[in-house]
Amino acid sequence: MSKVELSVLFKKIKKVDKKEVLEFHVQGDELDHSDELVNMAGDIATLGVKESGVENYLAEFKSIQRDSKKTVLKCNVKGDSDG
Secondary structure, three states, X not given: OOOOOOOOEEEEEEEEOOEEEEEXXXXXXXXXXXXXXXXXXXXXXXXXXXXXXXXXXXXXXXXXXXXXXXXXXXXXXXXXXXX
16 A cells, blocks of 8 residues: 655535545646556545644545645545434
C-alpha cells in the first residue's frame, strides 16, 4: 500500500444517497505523486487531517481530475447511519 501525503484545500462536502463526497483541491499544474494517485482511483484510502486530530478515516478514493490551475481529488465516505 502506498503512503502519499498532500497539502490540500478542503473545498466542499456533498451528500449523495447514503454517502458523502469530499472534494479537495491542490493548486498548481504539478502534483507530486500524481501517477500513484491516478492508479489509486477506486481503491480504499485512509485519510487523516493533522490540524483536527482526525486519523485513519476510511474512504473510497473516487477520482482525480486535473486542469492547468488545479487538481481535484474526490473521496466517497459512508454517511452517518445514526443521523
